[in-house]
Amino acid sequence: MGTYRMCVCFTRKFKIKESGPPPDVKEAFKQYAEGGNYMTVEQLHRFLVEVQGETGASISDAVRVVEQVLQKRHHMSKYTRKHTISLDDFHYYLFSMELNPPIVDEVHQDMTAPVSNYFIYTGHNSYLTGNQLNSDCSVLPIIKALNRGVRVVELDLWPNNDATDGVHVYHGWTLTTPVELIECLKSIKEHAFSASPYPVIITLEDHLTPDLQAKVAKLMTQTFEDKLFYPESECLKEFPSPEELKYRFIISTKPPKEFLQAKSSKEKMENSLKGKDSDEQDDETSDSDSIQHNQDDEDHDDSDHESRPPGPCSYKGLIAIHAGKPKGGLKEALKVELNKFRRLSLSEQALEKAVSSQGTDVVRFTQRNFLRVYPKGTRFNSSNYNPLIGWTHGAQMVAFNMQGYGKYLWLMHGMFRSNGGCGYVRKPDLLMKVGPNNEVFDPKANLQVKTTLKVKVYMGDGWHLDFKQTHFDQFSPPDFYTRVGIAGVPADNIMKETKKIEDDWTPVWDEEFTFPLTVPELALLRVVVREYDMSGKGDFGGQTCLPVWELRPGIRAMWYNPIISSSDLLILLFSMLIIKLLFLYDVCDSWILKHSLQFAFNYNHIPLNNSKQNDD
Ligand SMILES: [Ca+2]
Ligand SMILES: [Ca+2]
Numbered sequence: 001m002g003t004y005r006m007c008v009c010f011t012r013k014f015k016i017k018e019s020g021p022p023p024d025v026k027e028a029f030k031q032y033a034e035g036g037n038y039m040t041v042e043q044l045h046r047f048l049v050e051v052q053g054e055t056g057a058s059i060s061d062a063v064r065v066v067e068q069v070l071q072k073r074h075h076m077s078k079y080t081r082k083h084t085i086s087l088d089d090f091h092y093y094l095f096s097m098e099l100n101p102p103i104v105d106e107v108h109q110d111m112t113a114p115v116s117n118y119f120i121y122t123g124h125n126s127y128l129t130g131n132q133l134n135s136d137c138s139v140l141p142i143i144k145a146l147n148r149g150v151r152v153v154e155l156d157l158w159p160n161n162d163a164t165d166g167v168h169v170y171h172g173w174t175l176t177t178p179v180e181l182i183e184c185l186k187s188i189k190e191h192a193f194s195a196s197p198y199p200v201i202i203t204l205e206d207h208l209t210p211d212l213q214a215k216v217a218k219l220m221t222q223t224f225e226d227k228l229f230y231p232e233s234e235c236l237k238e239f240p241s242p243e244e245l246k247y248r249f250i251i252s253t254k255p256p257k258e259f260l261q262a263k264s265s266k267e268k269m270e271n272s273l274k275g276k277d278s279d280e281q282d283d284e285t286s287d288s289d290s291i292q293h294n295q296d297d298e299d300h301d302d303s304d305h306e307s308r309p310p311g312p313c314s315y316k317g318l319i320a321i322h323a324g325k326p327k328g329g330l331k332e333a334l335k336v337e338l339n340k341f342r343r344l345s346l347s348e349q350a351l352e353k354a355v356s357s358q359g360t361d362v363v364r365f366t367q368r369n370f371l372r373v374y375p376k377g378t379r380f381n382s383s384n385y386n387p388l389i390g391w392t393h394g395a396q397m398v399a400f401n402m403q404g405y406g407k408y409l410w411l412m413h414g415m416f417r418s419n420g421g422c423g424y425v426r427k428p429d430l431l432m433k434v435g436p437n438n439e440v441f442d443p444k445a446n447l448q449v450k451t452t453l454k455v456k457v458y459m460g461d462g463w464h465l466d467f468k469q470t471h472f473d474q475f476s477p478p479d480f481y482t483r484v485g486i487a488g489v490p491a492d493n494i495m496k497e498t499k500k501i502e503d504d505w506t507p508v509w510d511e512e513f514t515f516p517l518t519v520p521e522l523a524l525l526r527v528v529v530r531e532y533d534m535s536g537k538g539d540f541g542g543q544t545c546l547p548v549w550e551l552r553p554g555i556r557a558m559w560y561n562p563i564i565s566s567s568d569l570l571i572l573l574f575s576m577l578i579i580k581l582l583f584l585y586d587v588c589d590s591w592i593l594k595h596s597l598q599f600a601f602n603y604n605h606i607p608l609n610n611s612k613q614n615d616d
């Protein structure tokens with residue numbers, strides 16, 4: 001490990017450092033063990049309450065911690081040793097993701113508000129395995145996303161020209177190879193609730209004739225049976241809650257138009273092949289243009305007055321969340337109607353334009369209606385965009401290409417580690433509130449600092465277990481540094497970094513950072529480890545992203561999401577200003593890192609430029 005070969009006859013040796021506990025950990029042990037060599041259960045309990053902020057912890061919780069540490073570290077049963085732990089045991093405990101995670105892994109938010117009150121884990125073109133142009137369509141990325149907790153799956157439906165009545169799923173106008181709709185539906189049904197019991201929404205981009213739409217309706221009802229949720233009356237005044245819709249499927253798309261149904265199949269096919277019905281065709285044009293341009297295609301309120309009965313027999317009857325833009329420009333599109341809701345889809349550029357001039361109108365719209373944001377059409381490599389623009393304006397469905405890797409996708413996954421990873425995160429009250437003068441939240445406003453998050457980065461470990469000695473540097477050990485920062489409203493956005501520790505597999509940084517936050521309710525903590533090189537950008541060493549509103553104060557291990565429970569987390573966080581997050585890296589977690597890297601390598605053959613993605 002310590003010897004690097006420079007050339008045939010010359011090698012360089014590096015001393016391997018023993019990585020003991022960081023000074024703060026030693027200090028805490030000394031203080032709570034009252035100078036002794038062992039910490040008792042009572043002393044550990046005091047530490048949990050006073051330093052870790054676990055005010056609800058009981059003596060038996062402390063007993064359980066001690067037992068688990070002794071069991072894991074010394075393979076001792078509780079009968080073979082007194083209930084005390086040494087400094088190394090204590091360090092082991094704090095270093096353990098399983099025993100000492102940074103956030104809680106359970107659903108703890110109120111799930112009884114209408115679905116539109118939640119941010120929802122949303123996929124874009126969920127059937128694609130790689131890029132947007134010529135990768136394969138498959139059920140595998142759909143399954144993977146669902147297993148991860150993604151709750152909105154998007155399918156693009158096209159006629160199968162080889163069979164008279166087939167429906168294919170693929171990215172229209174590209175060389176992506178199709179997959180059968182029925183295969184997608186079966187996979188969705190099978191895997192929908194493996195990670196979360198809350199409803200799965202299927203957004204359809206529909207390019208079908210009425211005959212094929214009827215066929216889709218039949219396939220849906222046959223596949224999902226009574227689990228398919230559709231409105232009993234023609235238009236719902238308010239959408240049910242995730243709690244009420246547990247284990248159900250929801251369809252969202254534009255309702256079909258009557259005038260289209262009068263046309264012959266051939267004509268309609270031509271129309272849809274021109275892409276006129278796609279809500280994703282307006283990427284290239286400016287927002288107002290696209291709204292004008294698409295107005296004839298967009299669903300209009302007329303649909304609500306149609307006489308077709310709701311219910312599973314008709315395609316239209318299956319659509320629980322109607323999508324579409326009303327006629328006119330952006331102002332019309334964002335109009336809020338009483339006792340009605342709909343879903344509006346905007347490209348990332350259209351959203352940026354909308355929030356630059358009408359940010360608060362967007363917030364107001366999303367208090368009742370659904371807003372879906374999708375990647376611009378030129379992201380052929382399946383890259384993503386800043387999801388915070390949508391979230392800080394209340395957009396429920398920020399649709400992402402889930403097959404890639406990179407900064408924005410980390411933010412997406414980080415956000416949805418919240419609320420037990422169930423795929424629904426309750427929008428903070430400030431986004432739902434209307435003030436006495438009818439004012440709503442403005443993400444660009446200069447607000448007072450609400451809380452200050454302190455993050456002290458202690459040390460990292462474990463890389464040497466998973467990487468080749470020469471993985472980071474050919475002739476010496478790695479030179480790690482850490483970037484720590486916040487992604488949230490514009491006022492809170494920042495990235496800071498530690499010094500680099502040269503030639504050390506177990507870097508100790510011991511540096512503290514302070515983050516004043518004006519909207520902690522919408523802030524994500526980002527931690528990225530990089531390896532410094534004299535030339536080039538250096539190497540990626542790992543990352544994590546966590547919702548600030550769920551952080552557990554105290555000395556915490558970071559990296560992944562184990563199971564532990566506590567409920568009064570939010571109160572703890574905001575009443576305690578000093579939060580130290582023990583930055584760690586253990587065997588378990590290196591596994592996750594290795595996999596994310598391997599994943600990136602596997603995708604190198606398609607033009608995913610994630611490795612180039614800046615993490616600023
Ligand atoms: Ca390097
Ligand atoms: Ca080096």
Ligand SMILES: [Ca+2]
Pocket residue numbers: 472473478479531532533534
């Ligand atoms: Ca280096």
